[in-house]
Amino acid sequence: MPKGGSVVARMDRVVNDFARRCRYFHEPLTRGRARVFALQHRLNTRQRNSVLKLKVATNCPDWDTRIGILRACAQEVIADDEHGGGRPHWQILEELGVRIGLRRSELRNAAPLPSTALCWAAWDGLMANRHWLEGIVANTCAERVNVPGYGTGLLRRRGWFGLERERWGRLFGLAGDELEFFGLHEEADIEHSELGWRAVERFARKLHMEEAVVAACERNLQVWEHYLDGIGAAGDALDQHR
């Protein structure tokens, strides 16, 4: 990767590389992949927003940034009054899971895949005992892909969840509010990821951490790629057994 440009521009290039290479975005969505996504991502959202991101908040000395992290986590795990009609995001995803044919008990009793569990351990290392500025990059770099402008085609025009909204709609015949899990994120994730990008803009140079935050962005997105590849593989196995 070229070294030039502002630190935020360099992080944007790292996100762009991730958007272009991650197979999950480019391979077709199948019923199995969608089911595994609902099962795993409900768990992942809960783990990240009730455990991992809070460790970053704990380490963050800038009060406004710390409260911003807590507010974003509260929307994800407790209640989103702004975009989610007072429901947490994992519950909205649970409703989507039911809509594509999963039983609620299946969703509630789901266990993390080995790949998901491995990612949680990796993120723990990248978020809990790290400088908070690397941590906030970890908190927000994947939500950044939901902001339009990265990758190519529909991903670039609408962001990752814009792409998911489109292909889930086509595969399951869902529309409008039935896909609100993806719709709400187009807005929420612009705000959530801005929190990270703005903190980097304000603090990276002052703290001499420009190289560290770009490296954190790369490493965290490698973990995200492993997480999504794991969902893809488990989804494909499910498709073969149906």
Ligand SMILES: [Fe+2]
């Ligand atoms: Fe969310």
